[in-house]
Amino acid sequence: MSSEEIKWEVKSDYIHALAQKGIRQDNRKTDEYRKIQITPNYIPHAPGSALVKIGATQVLVGVSMGVGTPYPDSQASGVLMTGCELVPMASPSFESGPPRPPAIELARVVDRGIRESNSIDFDKLCITEGEAVWMVMIDLHILDYAGNLFDAAELASIAALYNTKMPKYEDGKVIREETSGKLPLLKKPIECTFVKIGNMIMLDPMLEEEKSLDARITLATTEDSSLCAAQKGGNGSFTEKEIMDTFDIAVEKGKDLRKLI
Amino acid sequence: MSSEEIKWEVKSDYIHALAQKGIRQDNRKTDEYRKIQITPNYIPHAPGSALVKIGATQVLVGVSMGVGTPYPDSQASGVLMTGCELVPMASPSFESGPPRPPAIELARVVDRGIRESNSIDFDKLCITEGEAVWMVMIDLHILDYAGNLFDAAELASIAALYNTKMPKYEDGKVIREETSGKLPLLKKPIECTFVKIGNMIMLDPMLEEEKSLDARITLATTEDSSLCAAQKGGNGSFTEKEIMDTFDIAVEKGKDLRKLI
């Protein structure tokens, strides 16, 4: 066992002990976010981008625009692709190389939140039916991992989409120097992630809480208070009631966060 | 050395001792197959498929049909591709990941049996010369590895080809819901695999015999009693006479097995 692992074991005992008393290491309420900072257009050269900090967690998202062929089953719709690199700078436990399961899960949950909420107006991204459509490529770049990547990545993605400029497209070529307007958007899905430690369920886990979790749940909701994506993680479980309770909090917090974008 | 390896070493000594007395662990004759069961059309959603059991060995083969461009040196012929995954469920020694040498050898020997015998009427698979031809994709899926994958995989492939339905092709598109007839076939190549243990040569090795082999030989023959493909394996050797003897058995057994399809 490495000293790193021993350290986390000790921390985890401490977090569990606190949870039994109903308190969090930084004295936050169970439904309270850490300080959130959004810097839209952080990469001005990119069509869209945003840097989001939740506490010490930092996620940078860039949106690239390309033109490609549509999927065979939706010939008149644009294409969304969401990639994620857990860049090794962000944590001593991240490694170089192809995305591993946690990075893939993160990218897919963020992608589902955007896709299933119809956040992007894909029909308006068709250039020539069956031949050419716009491809929206979201890249999640995790810079500093201090817990709750899901919410930071989704928030940064939505913020980045909401400042994305469409390049011009003329004579079969993308002209990156010129802009043809904003990306057509319909909704702002907001993800809220909770962890369960012992019997306590808390919003926006910091790193120490994530390392100590029994189970994790992420709920993405839209303006009309409906659920558009959800994902449970961890080897613990939730009761039906617990899930319904997090739903209500997610809808409320979603309203607050939506205003920040 | 792991307990698994010790177990196989002991078993191998036992099999060798039996072979010296001219007997096999399950009392089969040297030119006798274990019980063979063929279930054609096991995957009804696929164009072609078959499940073959030889003793406890189970191989599932699926045939997919696609349309692609022909090879530059045979512009008017269809294309055959044979892939193999030694799915890790089939044996504690198989691993996830890209195909390793034994899987590649298996796929290539099965492929050669089919290709070299002109089993498939490739000329009839041309749609537009130089532009579009049918691609026949055979996937060998090994489910339970109890010896003699070569014969089981070839038998399952031939059985699968013989129940393959061609999808319709209209206006440059494959219509998978409709069928345009059977795959055009010419021959039924049958593979027979023998192992040599000490001086004994035996057909259809079970797992214990395969793990104890000195050398292995596979011969594929066709209806006209001619050889279309062969492959020797293992770090032992055969004499010229031994190879000629296996040839005769392979022709005889081929006649029996061919009737099963």
Next chain:
Amino acid sequence: MSSEEIKWEVKSDYIHALAQKGIRQDNRKTDEYRKIQITPNYIPHAPGSALVKIGATQVLVGVSMGVGTPYPDSQASGVLMTGCELVPMASPSFESGPPRPPAIELARVVDRGIRESNSIDFDKLCITEGEAVWMVMIDLHILDYAGNLFDAAELASIAALYNTKMPKYEDGKVIREETSGKLPLLKKPIECTFVKIGNMIMLDPMLEEEKSLDARITLATTEDSSLCAAQKGGNGSFTEKEIMDTFDIAVEKGKDLRKLI
């Protein structure tokens, strides 16, 4: 520590001790090459090729010609690609698998020498602007690694380019059996590589010197005595003056080597 590593440590001490006295293991002068042998057209079936030996180092370079689409930013120019395999036969320390950093550095430095000197007349390699251009593919095949791969590989590449025959191109097809003339070439860039051991700087390092180096510098010069590419390696350093001194030697040696091609 392996016996191999101990051997090299002892050798390195020896080389360093010699360098302090200003001498090299094989008594060469600091600006002297080992014996150089060039065999052009070593692979007569290939469009271009050359085998170069510098001392015991052997590098075989083959040039392949293909037709492809031009880069978007140079629609009327041919394309150069330089690949390198440190084939495992060439040294006990080379391994099978994708190219590692030293192979990539080697290929890129050779490529830069050719590309930046405008050695190839890329404009004459355009077939149809924006659609079809000739692709020159240089493959560096390292056969025996006894030091100074950079100079051997560059020399072999230039020698191979200078005997490259262009295949015919008719009706959108490459006809490999027929030749349409020589590859259009403009210049012969020559690389000279020096190593610094202690305070001694010497040209054309043999293997023992390379394993003992503090720093390495490669300079590629052209007919007009100008520099077209350079690369420093190793965890030591050079003074500005040392670099200027190697420049002068590189120009002189370049003139000699250029005559060999």
Next chain:
Amino acid sequence: MKNPGIELFKDGKRLDGRKVDELRPIKIEAGVLERADGSAYLEWGANKVLVAVYGPKECLPRHLSDPYKAVLTYRYNMAPFSVDDRKRPGPDRRSTEISKISAEALEKVVLLEQFPNSMIKVFCEVLQADAGTRCASLTAASVALADAGIPMRDLVASCAAGKAGGEVILDLGKKEDNFGEADVPIAITPHDEEIVLFQMDGALSKEEFQKAVSLAKQGCKTIHEIQKAALKKRFEQVKPPIKAVKTEIKKSEVSK
């Protein structure tokens, strides 16, 4: 979830004639493979899934082993011919995600702490796919684990509910999955009804969501009965003769 224009109900019934709270036919057989330590074959509608379990055995490579408990790995894989357009062999992003959350669900029930430094491997092969394959695989996997004799707190039963054609329905079929409004796959531990796997995508109001989760839980309970029946049948079987030979050889090892 994009073409709500397609008719998914006819005369008040679903396309395949089912009621809104009705499962497709399910068949489970345990102990179907020779080499694996445990196995199960499952048919669920037109889904065909085969699961093998190996272990507990030594964890290799060793640096992955855990001194406190067994490591459980789960491989969800679709055979190339299991879907209409041939799937390229090997894991993709979708199968990687399914494998991850399925492993987490099983970790809740398998008594991993009894086998420190060991590894338990679950391999699921989807042979024919027809919507609901992650639930089918997980359901079969817990039967295969029991067949392998691996100690568990409970089985895991999995099933999806969702919304299609405006209705909240149980166990979406292929067209309901493709053209419906939402999908909610869950898995529970039947005895205490805790939710161990949970995903959702689409669009659901709170009321619909509650109804879907409740329906899916009911489905899981029905499936649990089928799981138990399959295991009961398996344990009544006589072991095949070849297994007996295996055991003998093991004995001779011990006597060495």
Next chain:
Amino acid sequence: MKNPGIELFKDGKRLDGRKVDELRPIKIEAGVLERADGSAYLEWGANKVLVAVYGPKECLPRHLSDPYKAVLTYRYNMAPFSVDDRKRPGPDRRSTEISKISAEALEKVVLLEQFPNSMIKVFCEVLQADAGTRCASLTAASVALADAGIPMRDLVASCAAGKAGGEVILDLGKKEDNFGEADVPIAITPHDEEIVLFQMDGALSKEEFQKAVSLAKQGCKTIHEIQKAALKKRFEQVKPPIKAVKTEIKKSEVSK
């Protein structure tokens, strides 16, 4: 280096108004990341580079460790959105080469021999690229190493000179890089002016080459002042409170 037809000078000034020996604006901030042991953020013209340093820590996998000194790894990486045409994630041949020569430059200054069997990892992320990213990364990396408290003989300062529009100039901008005649990126150890990184491509006579190297060295010295200022500012800062908590826990470990 292929289109000398494009105008790179207007009224005796460069496209962005600079003089031939003038650097673009540079801003460095040390200590910007929570998890890393050291970090630095650098803006240089429109380049944005972030560097994290981890270590010295145990070298894993162990067979890569060196009994005489720490192993230093360097990863230069461009974010997919850092360039106009989205870059596929992961290392390519260019970034592999840059990583190799940058590591070699830092090996000259880091006191690796003080940490046998250890590993020091440097991760550079180019977030926005605008010509000169290898120099920007290396410059930021040596600040991040210092921020991590890793003992060094000197900093490494890096800068390019080159030739564009017929003139030898300092610190090429994007168009000067794309349409100029030559690029000479170097790095020096400022105290003894030794050259630790050196590359060149294009076409330069000896006189031009001498002028370019000399100009680049001057640029490095200016950059060294900015590096020192950033570190001074960092060491004047109060450590953030969360770091304090970290330390406490470390203490409790020691007392066990």
Next chain:
Amino acid sequence: MKNPGIELFKDGKRLDGRKVDELRPIKIEAGVLERADGSAYLEWGANKVLVAVYGPKECLPRHLSDPYKAVLTYRYNMAPFSVDDRKRPGPDRRSTEISKISAEALEKVVLLEQFPNSMIKVFCEVLQADAGTRCASLTAASVALADAGIPMRDLVASCAAGKAGGEVILDLGKKEDNFGEADVPIAITPHDEEIVLFQMDGALSKEEFQKAVSLAKQGCKTIHEIQKAALKKRFEQVKPPIKAVKTEIKKSEVSK
């Protein structure tokens, strides 16, 4: 094997003037590389093959080592420029298969049991390909193994026979291989005529097959003579001076 319409015989002779039982010209040279422990260069018709042998040395990674014998690895590789259409570097399915069966053939003759926990590596590079490269590589490989001084029971000699233009012939040329009816590459241990490598594809009656195997065996015997001559010549050579230096250093190690 698909175009029997092409003429493969002219005036009773083969396209290159050979008789049906005649080999192409073969030239073997042993000891051609500096770094390898053993090496051989072979020309066979227009085939050019280079083989290097390293070992026996410590088997790395160690988990691949065998406590009873050396592990022999064989890499058959075609240089990108060895064929008309440039071959992508790296192993493909064909080369993987050839490497596997060639290793198995050599395992029969190399005294692997003398070097437990060791590794012997054989690297074959096809520099120019002209039909029959697997036989050429294996033939050269056993010479390189002998050049490395690795103890062997016998050499391995390899050669193909086949059928083209209706005739059973020895050592198929490129057109005979492409447009012929069958190919039977074999390898034997010359002293006892045991067959250690054997493949066949195409279509042969039993009579033709017997004739082909018999012919190929004869070819192998001729090749064996060429192998022996190459080794004889090699052992008569004086070792080059650099090798002597190597030996000295090895001695000094021993005396430490």
